[in-house]
Amino acid sequence: MDDPDAPSDLQILAPAMPPPLPGASPAIVARWFDAAAETTPPTSDGSLAGDHAAADAFRRLATATNTRSAYRSAVRAWCAWCQVHGRPALPANAADVAAFLAGERARGLAAPTLVLRRAALRYLHRAAGLATPTDDPRVAETVAGITRAAAAAGEMPRKVAAATDVLLRQILAPIPDDLRGLRDRALLLVGFAGALRRSEIAAIAVERLEPTERGLVLTLPQSKGSQAEAVRIPLPYGTTELCPVRAITRWRAAAAIEAGPLFRRLWAPGPARPGGLPPLPRVGTAPLSAQSVGDIVQARAAAAGFDPAAFGGHSLKRGALTTGMSQGAHPAQLKRLGRHKRFDTLGEYLEFGDIFDGHPLKGTL
Known part of the structure; x- marks a missing residue:
């Protein structure tokens, strides 16, 4: 709307x-x-x-x-x-x-x-x-x-599952290469590569994507961790199916998006003409809402066989930071990627896996 x-x-x-x-x-x-x-x-x-x-x-x-x-x-x-x-x-x-x-x-x-x-x-x-x-x-x-x-009473704050690189590949696997699939694939990969919140994904405009030799630089006028100044987020070229830059390029080419909101609502096509090809969905002009971004994450997770209730818009951000942690990234780098003001806030986004594997006294007891 x-x-x-x-x-x-x-x-x-x-x-x-x-x-x-x-x-x-x-x-x-x-x-x-x-x-x-x-x-x-x-x-x-x-x-x-x-x-x-x-x-x-x-x-x-x-x-x-x-x-x-x-x-x-x-x-x-x-x-x-x-x-x-x-x-x-x-x-x-x-x-x-x-x-x-x-x-x-x-x-x-x-x-x-x-x-x-x-x-x-x-x-x-x-x-x-x-x-x-x-x-x-x-x-x-x-x-x-x-x-x-x-x-x-044992009430714990609900945390959505972290869409780590392993889970993200499984979520991406069944997505077709139709117009809706190209949009959703780009949305998932941009959210993951930039450790973005759902509102930040919804607000991306083409004009704020700056091409460089190493990828795209996304400028956010504001983020939750930086209300007073714009932040620049790198979206690197990748060599795998998780490359966000190639996904954006394919989506923009298919949707003929030259300016304005990057991720938009798709309207259902009209009835097909007798003997003709099925019409394509119509690309809207308004951006997706933050709620729609979360709905897309849940729908694609469900299509891959996961419980949709376990996923949400924050799954991409949590997945990016957890993946970076598992690959040995320095906490300061994770804090910068997540745009958190404090390290204790960063910790809320990390999923540490098996609590026994990470025990500080492992090998000592």
């Missing part, structure tokens, strides 16, 4: 909607936050009000789009809870926030989801210029108790 129409210049220049008055109905708070969480950088008209509006917009843009989307869902849930129980949504009472989180846990929500919801309520109050109730000891201890209870 295409993005909604861009706002007009008048909308862009309009001052940000003021926060609702204390005690406003939860429905009004939810509508205000939906509008406040989504914004584009305005072009100020030079007035003081315009400059203030621009500053407000840039502050909201400091939080990633996906995070703001998750916050909107969390605030809607909070406002619905307040509506049911007749409690104020803004400003919130710390005891109510703790009760809300406890109730959501009792309804089966995972501990990480509740940590995110607490962060969303902190963001809501800061956006409204109010004191944050989420730092109150009652809230902090409730979240700590939920996290401890989840760990005691």
